[in-house]
Amino acid sequence: MFQPETIRYNDLRTPYSEAMVNQVLERVLSTGKVTGDDGAELDLHSHVAPEQGEFIQGLIREINAVTTLEVGVGYGISGLFICDALSDTPGTRHFLIDPKQHSEWWHGAGLKNIRDAGFGEMIDFRELPSHIALPQLELEGVQLDFAFIDGWHTFDNTLLDFFLVDRLLRPGGIVAIDDSEWPSVRKTCRYIATNRKYRVLRCLGPGKRLSFPAVRKLMSKAARSSELVSKLLRAELAIPDAELGLLPNSRCVAFQKLEDDDGRECFGHEEF
Numbered sequence: 001m002f003q004p005e006t007i008r009y010n011d012l013r014t015p016y017s018e019a020m021v022n023q024v025l026e027r028v029l030s031t032g033k034v035t036g037d038d039g040a041e042l043d044l045h046s047h048v049a050p051e052q053g054e055f056i057q058g059l060i061r062e063i064n065a066v067t068t069l070e071v072g073v074g075y076g077i078s079g080l081f082i083c084d085a086l087s088d089t090p091g092t093r094h095f096l097i098d099p100k101q102h103s104e105w106w107h108g109a110g111l112k113n114i115r116d117a118g119f120g121e122m123i124d125f126r127e128l129p130s131h132i133a134l135p136q137l138e139l140e141g142v143q144l145d146f147a148f149i150d151g152w153h154t155f156d157n158t159l160l161d162f163f164l165v166d167r168l169l170r171p172g173g174i175v176a177i178d179d180s181e182w183p184s185v186r187k188t189c190r191y192i193a194t195n196r197k198y199r200v201l202r203c204l205g206p207g208k209r210l211s212f213p214a215v216r217k218l219m220s221k222a223a224r225s226s227e228l229v230s231k232l233l234r235a236e237l238a239i240p241d242a243e244l245g246l247l248p249n250s251r252c253v254a255f256q257k258l259e260d261d262d263g264r265e266c267f268g269h270e271e272f
């Protein structure tokens with residue numbers, strides 16, 4: 001069984017405040033409040049947690065990423081972590097995509113935070129749905145080292161985000177998928193792990209085992225012994241997440257692209 005590197009919360013021993021250099025990020029996370037670009041005072045929500053931010057920063061630094069992208073800006077917390085990790089490298093560029101940044105949900109606060117933190121020159125923001133903005137970047141010839149997907153979390157949106165990001169990502173680059181414990185997002189992760197030339201590089205915990213591991217083991221064994229049983233079982237039972245390198249319940253999964261696979265056969269797929 002392939003074993004990717006796994007990080008559980010308890011493994012993240014660096015105190016958050018030590019790792020953090022940006023004051024805006026520190027202020028927003030310690031007060032739990034943000035201000036919209038219209039002056040609205042808002043409670044922070046739906047953002048990446050500090051340990052997720054540090055997980056992302058580790059990935060960016062590991063491959064010395066220069067060009068990065070995120071789908072889903074919200075209050076700009078992931079963006080602040082990403083720009084912070086890029087800020088020591090010359091010539092960096094961070095693309096942000098969100099069609100609703102100036103809606104009643106976010107009040108432009110994400111972009112404001114990122115600009116207030118001094119990263120305005122580094123960013124390229126597209127106020128469009130990702131299925132329109134990502135092909136636009138392909139037409140512009142953008143090539144990415146790192147992407148973070150945290151947009152609309154339906155299965156089809158997440159899969160489409162991955163499909164379009166893959167077309168921009170260089171071999172060796174990393175795509176991290178947030179909220180990977182959500183069934184719709186997890187399904188996309190299983191598709192990537194089973195059908196595409198990517199490897200699971202790292203999972204962010206908590207990594208709680210699902211219940212009844214013995215039953216799961218038995219089902220998996222039965223599925224392997226008979227093609228019929230395998231067809232009758234859901235793919236998740238026939239090939240458990242752990243066998244694909246996906247830590248059960250992990251909330252962010254980082255995949256590393258091994259190579260471009262544009263020339264795939266156009267019929268059939270591996271069950272996922």
Ligand SMILES: C[S@@+](CC[C@H](N)C(=O)[O-])C[C@H]1O[C@@H](n2cnc3c(N)ncnc32)[C@H](O)[C@@H]1O
Nearest residue numbers: 047048072073074076077078100129130151152
């Ligand atoms: C969970 S929030 C992102 C939080 C952000 N990553 C952070 O850490 O602060 C999800 C974001 O996805 C955006 N979104 C919704 N539909 C989208 C789409 N079709 N394309 C891109 N972003 C979308 C929402 O407007 C929202 O800002």
